[in-house]
Amino acid sequence: MKKSVALILTFSLMLALAGCGGKGDAGSDVKSEGVMTYAEYMAAAVDDQVVVETYVQAKQSWWDNTATIYTQDKDGAYFIYNMACSEADYDKLTPGTKIKVTGYKAEWSGEVEIVDATFEIEDGNYVASALDVTSMLGSDDLIAHQNEFVSFKGMTVEDAGNGSAFMYKWDNSGTDGDDLYFNVSLNGQTYTFTVESYLCDNTTDVYAAVKNLQIGDVVDMEGFLYWYEGVNPHITSVTVK
Amino acid sequence: MTKKRKTVRYLLLCLLFASAALLAGCHGSKGLDPFGMPEEFDTSRNYTITFWAKNDTNKTQTDIYERAIAEFEQLYPNIKVNLRLYTDYGMIYNDVITNISTNTTPNVCITYPDHIATYLTGTNVVVPLDELFADERYGFGGSEVRFDTVAQSEVIPRFLEEGAFDGHYYAIPFMRSTEACYVNKTYVEALGYTLPDVLTWDFVWEVSEAALAADADGNFVVNGQNVLIPFIYKSTDNMMIQMLRQTDGDYSTDEGDILLFNDTTKAFLYTIAEHGKSRAFSTFKISSYPANFLNAGQCIFAVDSTAGATWMGTDAPLRDISDEKLVQFETEVMTAPQFDPGAPQMISQGPSVCLFNKSDPQEVLASWLFAQYLLTNDVQIAYAETEGYIPVTTRAQNAAEYTDYLARGGEDNALHYDIKIKAAKLLLDNIDNTFVTPVFNGSASLRNAAGQLVEETVKAVRRGQTVDEAFMETLYADTTALYRLDQGGSSATGKTDLGPLPKTAVVLLVSLAVVWILIILYVILQAKKQKSY
Numbered sequence: 001m002k003k004s005v006a007l008i009l010t011f012s013l014m015l016a017l018a019g020c021g022g023k024g025d026a027g028s029d030v031k032s033e034g035v036m037t038y039a040e041y042m043a044a045a046v047d048d049q050v051v052v053e054t055y056v057q058a059k060q061s062w063w064d065n066t067a068t069i070y071t072q073d074k075d076g077a078y079f080i081y082n083m084a085c086s087e088a089d090y091d092k093l094t095p096g097t098k099i100k101v102t103g104y105k106a107e108w109s110g111e112v113e114i115v116d117a118t119f120e121i122e123d124g125n126y127v128a129s130a131l132d133v134t135s136m137l138g139s140d141d142l143i144a145h146q147n148e149f150v151s152f153k154g155m156t157v158e159d160a161g162n163g164s165a166f167m168y169k170w171d172n173s174g175t176d177g178d179d180l181y182f183n184v185s186l187n188g189q190t191y192t193f194t195v196e197s198y199l200c201d202n203t204t205d206v207y208a209a210v211k212n213l214q215i216g217d218v219v220d221m222e223g224f225l226y227w228y229e230g231v232n233p234h235i236t237s238v239t240v241k
Numbered sequence: 242m243t244k245k246r247k248t249v250r251y252l253l254l255c256l257l258f259a260s261a262a263l264l265a266g267c268h269g270s271k272g273l274d275p276f277g278m279p280e281e282f283d284t285s286r287n288y289t290i291t292f293w294a295k296n297d298t299n300k301t302q303t304d305i306y307e308r309a310i311a312e313f314e315q316l317y318p319n320i321k322v323n324l325r326l327y328t329d330y331g332m333i334y335n336d337v338i339t340n341i342s343t344n345t346t347p348n349v350c351i352t353y354p355d356h357i358a359t360y361l362t363g364t365n366v367v368v369p370l371d372e373l374f375a376d377e378r379y380g381f382g383g384s385e386v387r388f389d390t391v392a393q394s395e396v397i398p399r400f401l402e403e404g405a406f407d408g409h410y411y412a413i414p415f416m417r418s419t420e421a422c423y424v425n426k427t428y429v430e431a432l433g434y435t436l437p438d439v440l441t442w443d444f445v446w447e448v449s450e451a452a453l454a455a456d457a458d459g460n461f462v463v464n465g466q467n468v469l470i471p472f473i474y475k476s477t478d479n480m481m482i483q484m485l486r487q488t489d490g491d492y493s494t495d496e497g498d499i500l501l502f503n504d505t506t507k508a509f510l511y512t513i514a515e516h517g518k519s520r521a522f523s524t525f526k527i528s529s530y531p532a533n534f535l536n537a538g539q540c541i542f543a544v545d546s547t548a549g550a551t552w553m554g555t556d557a558p559l560r561d562i563s564d565e566k567l568v569q570f571e572t573e574v575m576t577a578p579q580f581d582p583g584a585p586q587m588i589s590q591g592p593s594v595c596l597f598n599k600s601d602p603q604e605v606l607a608s609w610l611f612a613q614y615l616l617t618n619d620v621q622i623a624y625a626e627t628e629g630y631i632p633v634t635t636r637a638q639n640a641a642e643y644t645d646y647l648a649r650g651g652e653d654n655a656l657h658y659d660i661k662i663k664a665a666k667l668l669l670d671n672i673d674n675t676f677v678t679p680v681f682n683g684s685a686s687l688r689n690a691a692g693q694l695v696e697e698t699v700k701a702v703r704r705g706q707t708v709d710e711a712f713m714e715t716l717y718a719d720t721t722a723l724y725r726l727d728q729g730g731s732s733a734t735g736k737t738d739l740g741p742l743p744k745t746a747v748v749l750l751v752s753l754a755v756v757w758i759l760i761i762l763y764v765i766l767q768a769k770k771q772k773s774y
Contacts, residue, residue, distance in 0.1 A: 108527075116700070173303045
């Protein structure tokens with residue numbers, strides 16, 4: 001009897017896990033009628049109208065009824081720029097919130113994004129784990145993960161160009177509260193990473209962490225794989241090893 | 242290295258928000274007393290003034306501001322100047338308006354005249370400068386000023402007048418720039434064309450369309466790449482404003498009547514739609530910085546400010562694209578496209594300086610002294626040399642140091658970068674061909690609306706929408722509503738139609754009238770009664 005119960009329970013658990021595989025953290029999303037898959041979105045031309053279902057991962061800013069947010073589904077990421085959004089709705093866009101977005105595909109200095117968009121909140125929740133893309137740095141494979149939540153491991157902090165480990169604004173012309181720029185290297189190649197002040201302002205841990213970096217520190221980082229004339233990650237956490 | 246776009250795109254909405262905030266903040270406010278010129282500057286007291294300035298994400302400009310402050314503080318040890326830097330005029334405007342309602346405006350502020358027009362909707366917020374200009378002791382060329390101050394006659398009159406409206410001077414010019422078209426001459430000639438002396442719209446459209454010829458693999462013949470936007474305009478508000486000005490098209494009256502939404506504008510939009518649809522034309526907001534495409538050999542005509550010249554060309558000292566993407570070509574710096582090459586007209590732009598009123602006139606006088614210091618040769622020449630700006634005084638323009646700088650264009654790719662110096666010379670040669678648009682409360686919104694018409698038209702054709710009369714009608718209506726132009730300028734001219742009275746007000750007035758009638762009837766009846774007795 002006990003064996004039978006145990007078998008039934010085990011079988012039930014396996015079925016449950018299999019079910020979760022379809023709609024949980026693994027596998028692909030099942031899209032609603034009229035909604036593009038990530039592959040279809042990527043295949044769409046710039047200026048085409050696009051409709052996607054995706055999940056909020058982080059919010060960059062809200063201003064005068066427009067929101068800029070980082071979103072991702074289980075197949076890829078969508079950066080949504082200045083989407084029509086009331087302040088009340090913006091408050092509802094917590095990490096994991098599922099939204100259906102209708103807008104136009106655009107490309108701005110290499111950053112593929114959705115603009116002039118509207119959205120509606122749907123049932124569902126998904127928060128992406130950071131994908132380790134360290135080994136893809138400098139390769140053509142990296143851009144396939146544009147806008148995704150990613151991690152970089154074991155990179156070395158270099159001179160930001162002003163004799164220190166970081167600078168305010170890209171040309172060191174800023175002050176506390178502005179974007180932070182810092183250089184990190186791997187295998188002899190140096191990359192410029194950013195703490196985007198709208199995404200992570202000067203009250204956040206990552207802002208403080210970058211300000212405390214020293215040239216030569218070895219760091220692990222997480223952030224969103226933003227693009228501007230090349231890879232320009234928006235970093236959300238830094239850990240000195 | 243990267244420039245930012247977020248503040249740029251935010252500008253439009255900041256302006257609307259800011260205007261509303263100011264009007265709300267000023268509602269019912271008595272405001273400060275008008276500024277009165279003190280007889281003497283009280284040097285026994287210490288003053289702390291704030292200076293809100295703008296730099297073009299250019300560290301050298303920051304250094305110049307800091308040096309100017311240090312030198313000024315040496316001359317006036319009792320005046321401490323605190324610098325706050327912005328990289329965007331819109332954010333300054335936004336912050337100023339937020340601070341007007343709390344009386345925490347800066348003392349000295351880099352600004353645009355359009356913005357001052359909005360500040361003036363507050364009571365005595367901005368200091369009229371006439372009295373300060375003319376003061377024999379502390380004004381232009383004043384006897385008590387501790388540095389070699391310029392005379393009013395040495396400030397380029399055309400630039401000085403840009404800060405005059407409503408019968409007063411409210412700003413002094415600080416730097417001036419205009420727009421230039423940075424041309425990939427190599428590609429123009431490869432396409433079989435020769436650049437004219439003055440660039441015309443027809444020429445630019447024709448070459449841009451010709452450049453779209455592609456080979457069997459889909460690559461553009463002229464650059465061998467699969468990306469090419471032959472013509473990119475950075476500031477589409479300037480684009481439309483200059484098109485209208487060059488053809489005597491209506492834009493606005495001096496009093497603030499909105500005339501932008503007319504048939505001439507519509508004709509330009511149809512032309513723009515045609516070239517937007519073919520992808521011969523795009524804009525900064527849609528595609529990105531013209532300089533990035535130009536330097537990558539992906540653009541032939543890049544129109545941007547002369548104050549952005551250090552980003553333009555193969556040898557540009559400032560660059561966002563990687564070395565691998567950089568293409569070698571010859572850059573020509575030309576005036577922005579014209580309709581009549583014999584009578585070129587171009588926008589005058591660049592920072593001006595205004596003073597905000599304070600309860601202490603001595604503090605205002607201290608601010609004025611610092612503002613004047615910004616017109617000294619040291620500051621003017623050093624700042625002008627950072628970009629394709631020109632000094633705003635004849636004294637600086639004629640100084641040996643400055644003429645030597647201009648003569649050395651091309652000696653190096655830093656201070657004497659030839660594209661930057663050519664851009665400055667372009668404006669120096671065309672000062673009399675510059676213009677500004679009328680300044681009134683709402684003129685900043687109208688400017689943005691002019692650009693919005695272009696942006697929306699280009700976006701529409703790129704997205705396969707039909708641009709026809711119905712589209713234009715909707716576009717005009719939507720843009721008018723977005724920028725509240727059906728209610729904007731009139732507030733500055735006192736022509737506001739307040740509409741019908743609210744019902745509660747009507748009831749109150751009727752009640753008052755009835756009560757008065759009853760009182761009068763009562764008095765009459767009492768008088769009759771007394772008579773009858």
